[in-house]
Amino acid sequence: MNLLTVVTFVPLVGALAAALLPRDEAGQHRALALAVSLITMALSFGLWFGFDASPGAAEFQFEELRPWMPSLGVGYHVGLDGVALLLVMLTTLLVPVVILSTWQAVQDRVKEFMIAILVLEAAMIGTFAALDLILFYVFWELMLVPMYLLIGIWGGSNRLYATVKFFVYTFAASVLMLLAILFVYFNDGGTFDYVQARNALQVTSEQGRWLFLAFALAFAVKVPMFPLHTWLPDAHTEAPTAGSVILAGVMLKMGTFGFFRYAMPLFPEAALTYRPLISTLATIGIVYGALMCFVQTDMKRLVAYSSVSHLGFVMLGLMALSAEGLTGGVYQMLNHGVSTGGLFLLVGMLYERRHTRLLSDYGGLAKQVPWLATAFVVVTLSSIGLPGTNGFVGEFLILSGTFLSRLPGGQLLTVVASTGVILGAVYMLVLVEKVFYGPIRHEENRHLPDLSLREGIVMAPVILFIVVMGLMPGPFLAPAKPAVDRLVQRFQQTEARLGLPSQVGTVGTAVAARPPPSPRGAY
């Protein structure tokens, strides 16, 4: 059996098993969910070590193709390129951490909670693995349901508004993508298969632009790109910790991954047309998200807006269409998953202790909870992009990649985006200061317990990855390289075919020939 298929469906089998366990046995449900997610993680290491990242290797590995609904032209086609591999690994590593973090936070309806998380995990892996457009759409929509339940059942006080907004926003944005998929079917010789469609798609420039917009809308809402981001602060704020972590850690990457995998390679000409618009919006998102962070009084909302800013970096890197920029974008997807996931975990731990998310209710915690404070500072530094942490590698690659790219106005955008880095440092450090330093203003804060052993185990992998990915990014960049190079090539071919002036790649061959300027480890 195909390992990728196994990894995708093990969580689903686990969810079915959980459905058969009695409702009252909360402990069994927790243990089962954790065990299933750990098994999934262990199996996914097989993918990691089995993946061949050498230049001559197949584009998609662990491929499986079998008929699913041949009458409709839909196949079960899965496979991983390097970028999808990285994101699958992010998912399988994050989910056990998330489950462990809910040990005490979720006491109500544990059975349903664990089932929702496991179904969500399967859907997320499936979305990254799918190589058939309908299969992709099925997994993409399937993700919505458990997340909708997670926010709506276990969320905060305003959860109903947030969850309905989340669902309707994303559902509405995706239906036009379904239409575009159907249109692609009739213009690529009658197949929903992604690999075939990419080669055989024949559309006029105008059709291509409409199709690109339909795909881009679905992905831009998910990213979320300014000005389609308004569902995110609500969803993040009201979601339970587990929901926020998965939402920030993995689901937002669905949007950027969608651009990388579907919208850009399927419609390269349209992507070139809309590139200035998207990169400008991304830059606005960077600055806007950062500025919004300054006025937040709610910790989760602050982190949510910082996500808008960080995902803006990812989009800018993707739109640079240079090897460095794209690599940086991919790397920043992982970084954001680790660091923002970590921040939401820590905010959740604070919330469990004090049952408030308001900044003004904290202050001076560093002495009471030194370990928690240390973890928070480390994660914060990663989020800021301090050299030595993973955040630095991603942001540096994106900014230098965009600056040196042929993106029209790329240098100006880079300059503006760089202010986002500075603003990011300010608001994150202000957050740390307000929560952990200064005098203790509330008596309740005087006797808070520090990280428990379980919480320590939750945070340990996050901190480990922050440091490892910061010091030796090589192993994490290597799988992405073939996929990134292919995309750049594809765009260069498109330009050559259309006779457009060269706007893809980097300025000056000397720079382009250099390997990514990064602190190099085992690379």
Added chain:
Amino acid sequence: MTGFPTRDFVALVPVAILASGGLLLLLTEVFLASTRRGYQAGLTVVTALLAAAAAVVQGPSGAVFGGQATVDAFSSFVTVIICGGVALSALMSAGWLHARDAERGEFYALTLFAASGMALVGMASDLLVAFVAIEIMSLSTYSLAAYIRRGRRPSEAAFKYMILGAVSSALLLYGSSLVFGATGTTLFSALHGAKGAGSMLLVGGLGLIASGLAFKVGAVPFHAWTPDVYEGAPTPVTAFMAAGVKTAAFALLARLFLAAQVGAEVHDLSFEKVLVVLAVLTMVFGNLLALPQRSVKRMLAYSSIGHAGYLLVGVISARVEGARSMALAGVLFYLAAYTATVIGAFAVVGALEERTRGDEEGKAPWDLSRFSGLASRRPGLAFAMTVFLLSLAGVPPTAGFIGKLFLFKAAVGAQLVPLAVVGLLTSILGAFYYLRVVVHMYMKPAEGSDETVAAPAMVFALGLAALVVVLFGLAAEPLLRLAQAASAVAM
């Protein structure tokens, strides 16, 4: 009119089984002890299954009775859907009627008579036969709608249904006579190439027939009866009507539309344009009007209008030779999926419904608040309802999603992208009002008393329907293939 060969009558065996089952139930109601009526639902299910089996086994006979009826894979598929609907709704009726002390043989007999009419509608290929079959179906459903007249609402529903139904029958009949006047025939097969082709008489006649059928499927602007009737009729009857009448009427509409369209000389007929306008209005208003409803039953009624709109898109997509088979198969698949889904959804509504006794007006027996906290009171019921609602909203992995995919794929293939855009955009509204029920079931605390009627048979029907909905969402291929085979030979 003598001398039809025996095989013509053999072709009607499924209809005969349904009708005989109905007669048998009428007899047993008289002759058997009237205290124990548990067997009646069972007998109905068995009859429906037998009829479905007969429809499958007999195979296509082609045109029978001089072309007035066509028994082909298409009509067999329709018959099987209808029989499935009968079986599911009979299973859910048993407990519902028993709890209201209203379980009688007449109810099931009427259901079976209606089903025999529906099956005939699916076979009709002559305007008069179609009319007679529709009347068999309609008269039975009028009576069913009036079956429990407790309170004002059911009486109003039944009366409204009958009056408006009579109007639509009149339109149908008048349209038929105009068509006959224009072409000298009532056979579908003779419509194209007929001498009066393109005349105003024919256009008007077909327009009237289309309006009559639009009444039956509840297409806007002929939809006004739907919410009141659906809400007022006994819930099992509503379920059966929503599934069965729609299936039969769409089968007929598809046959007629193709017969009128196929001839090149009548290709510019306004029939298609009329249907396009109907489809757009139906999708938009059906979904918009469902939005503000607080009564779940009424919401489902309005949503059934929206679904009729999607099905109209499917019928229109059959206009292009290349997309025809796909479009018809899409319509069939959608009808099958919708039957399982909507009967399941109404079954949950029926289980939760507040029992109103005598003439007292129920205080909102189907209000959203009845669903509050259902997930903690009745997790199984809430889960099943969620499956049905997701299917209605077209969220994977459910049969409803595959159905929409199929229909809109056909629409795009028939160069009807604008219609597909309208369809998909209006389905966003659907996500909103269907999910509101899920919000109440899972995310709000329970209010009021827990008065659910969930008899074993009903639970079984619910489980079966939910299973079918998920199964056809995940492993749709066998059904897709059958639907395609059924529509490839048709027309």
